[in-house]
Amino acid sequence: MESVLPTPGVGTGTSHQADTSSTSGVSKQYDFIVIGGGTSGLVIANRLTENPEVTVLVVEAGENRKEDPQILTPALASSLYDNPTYDWGFLSVPQV
Numbered sequence: 001m002e003s004v005l006p007t008p009g010v011g012t013g014t015s016h017q018a019d020t021s022s023t024s025g026v027s028k029q030y031d032f033i034v035i036g037g038g039t040s041g042l043v044i045a046n047r048l049t050e051n052p053e054v055t056v057l058v059v060e061a062g063e064n065r066k067e068d069p070q071i072l073t074p075a076l077a078s079s080l081y082d083n084p085t086y087d088w089g090f091l092s093v094p095q096v
């Protein structure tokens with residue numbers, strides 16, 4: 001399973017230069033392309049790759065953060081909240 005992070009700042013109102021560093025080695029063709037490497041997207045990709053005959057690409061928005069300590073360190077999770085570099089900042093309507 002490949003994981004790609006090609007489109008920084010999508011929907012955040014911010015403008016960044018695209019970071020395509022994680023696209024090196026990506027094939028031109030996959031059996032399945034999963035858009036969004038969040039909870040459900042990664043569950044689906046994980047299930048699909050249980051079949052070794054199947055190729056799967058996960059496309060996740062944002063910069064390449066594979067080596068970012070703020071992502072890799074669980075204790076730093078709260079530092080990501082409301083941080084537009086990491087957090088989409090979407091809000092729901094008030095909940096009852």
Ligand SMILES: Cc1cc2nc3c(=O)[nH]c(=O)nc-3n(C[C@H](O)[C@H](O)[C@H](O)COP(=O)(O)OP(=O)(O)OC[C@H]3O[C@@H](n4cnc5c(N)ncnc54)[C@H](O)[C@@H]3O)c2cc1C
Pocket residue numbers: 007010035036037038039040041059060061
């Ligand atoms: C602060 C917080 C704490 C939470 N705690 C819990 C908890 O303890 N237990 C629990 O069960 N749930 C918890 N939740 C809820 C849980 O995180 C969500 O319900 C779940 O992640 C939703 O999964 P999803 O796959 O629908 O969306 P997401 O996990 O949000 O995945 C969507 C993915 O798509 C990506 N994406 C969006 N647009 C594009 C695009 N154009 N191109 C490529 N990729 C794109 C996003 O970056 C994201 O990675 C919490 C949520 C928040 C905000």
